[in-house]
Amino acid sequence: MKAALLEGIKHLALRDIPDPVCEPDGLLLQVAACGVCGSDVRNYLYSANTGVSQRLKGHEVSGRVVAVGSKTTGFAIGERLSIAPPISCGQCYYCQRGLQHLCDHYQEIAREYPGGFAELMAIPAVALQYGCVCKITDQLSFTEATVSEPLSSVIACQEAVNVGLGDNVVIFGAGPIGILHAQLARIHGAGQVIVIEQRPERLGQALKLGATMALNGLQDDLRPAVLNATENRGADVVIVAAPSSMAQAQAIRLARKRGRVVWFGGLPKGSETKVDANDIHYREVTIYGAFSYSPRHNRMAVDLISRRKIDASKLITATFPLGQVEKAFEHAAEGKGLKTVIVMN
Numbered sequence: 001m002k003a004a005l006l007e008g009i010k011h012l013a014l015r016d017i018p019d020p021v022c023e024p025d026g027l028l029l030q031v032a033a034c035g036v037c038g039s040d041v042r043n044y045l046y047s048a049n050t051g052v053s054q055r056l057k058g059h060e061v062s063g064r065v066v067a068v069g070s071k072t073t074g075f076a077i078g079e080r081l082s083i084a085p086p087i088s089c090g091q092c093y094y095c096q097r098g099l100q101h102l103c104d105h106y107q108e109i110a111r112e113y114p115g116g117f118a119e120l121m122a123i124p125a126v127a128l129q130y131g132c133v134c135k136i137t138d139q140l141s142f143t144e145a146t147v148s149e150p151l152s153s154v155i156a157c158q159e160a161v162n163v164g165l166g167d168n169v170v171i172f173g174a175g176p177i178g179i180l181h182a183q184l185a186r187i188h189g190a191g192q193v194i195v196i197e198q199r200p201e202r203l204g205q206a207l208k209l210g211a212t213m214a215l216n217g218l219q220d221d222l223r224p225a226v227l228n229a230t231e232n233r234g235a236d237v238v239i240v241a242a243p244s245s246m247a248q249a250q251a252i253r254l255a256r257k258r259g260r261v262v263w264f265g266g267l268p269k270g271s272e273t274k275v276d277a278n279d280i281h282y283r284e285v286t287i288y289g290a291f292s293y294s295p296r297h298n299r300m301a302v303d304l305i306s307r308r309k310i311d312a313s314k315l316i317t318a319t320f321p322l323g324q325v326e327k328a329f330e331h332a333a334e335g336k337g338l339k340t341v342i343v344m345n
């Protein structure tokens with residue numbers, strides 16, 4: 001089969017590699033679409049890894065079942081699926097408490113197992129049992145289905161910080177994740193949804209796609225603007241969906257007393273963020289971490305997109321065939337549109 005392998009920094013090569021084998025208790029998927037994630041772009045630009053499953057990326061996957069293992073139950077050839085990467089063990093302390101994404105034996109497709117920038121993908125038994133494999137209806141396009149993966153972590157994050165009715169929410173970042181946060185906050189009944197973004201061309205787009213206010217992170221005076229929009233209190237919830245320690249620190253300043261700040265976006269290894277300790281202490285601000293999601297969040301994401309509560313098609317601004325995968329990554333790296341998706345023939 002054809003597969004895009006990350007063979008070096010800024011070097012994605014289309015190779016012929018052996019077809020993956022369907023495990024007796026697994027599935028074989030003919031990949032239909034695979035989204036390009038911000039983390040994929042970072043790997044492409046900065047840190048090519050070794051090992052086949054490390055080089056074959058792509059974790060926002062949809063496709064059709066083409067083979068079913070002899071011992072696999074509950075799936076049939078021809079069924080349409082969306083696949084997301086987290087795989088947990090189902091047994092450990094965290095799994096037993098419904099926090100599968102914090103599993104002590106956490107694994108991911110496109111890390112421990114080969115990913116979806118390929119014509120075929122084997123779905124291992126552990127993914128069927130403890131992962132995120134969802135059947136999708138014919139009404140949902142394969143391309144739209146790929147957005148359920150990033151939406152899953154957005155859902156898990158807003159559940160953790162309990163975004164609710166009337167909450168004024170500030171979001172750093174107007175990329176696909178920031179926009180999904182804005183749209184989900186609206187669904188949760190948020191009041192103000194203020195998006196902060198450094199690229200001016202993304203501000204208008206954010207307003208069209210769910211934000212009630214968009215601020216330029218480089219030019220606008222953020223604290224007065226947020227106070228002004230929140231009856232001088234500050235935001236109930238501040239979500240940092242931009243890989244910036246400056247934004248992580250600024251977020252605390254924009255939260256109200258007893259406000260919730262969540263550091264959603266990952267930073268480069270070893271990053272440190274300097275915060276004003278007294279600002280947290282006296283104003284009783286809480287800082288949350290948010291990473292990944294559990295299978296039930298993935299299920300909710302697929303449902304929200306299927307029922308068009310979130311219109312995934314508006315987030316997808318470019319599609320490329322697998323043969324142009326490098327071009328697709330260059331496009332995504334420019335950060336002009338929102339979501340780039342690789343679509344197979």
Ligand SMILES: [Zn+2]
Pocket residue numbers: 037038039059060149150
């Ligand atoms: Zn992703």
Ligand SMILES: [Zn+2]
Pocket residue numbers: 088089090091092093094095100102103104105106
């Ligand atoms: Zn576990």
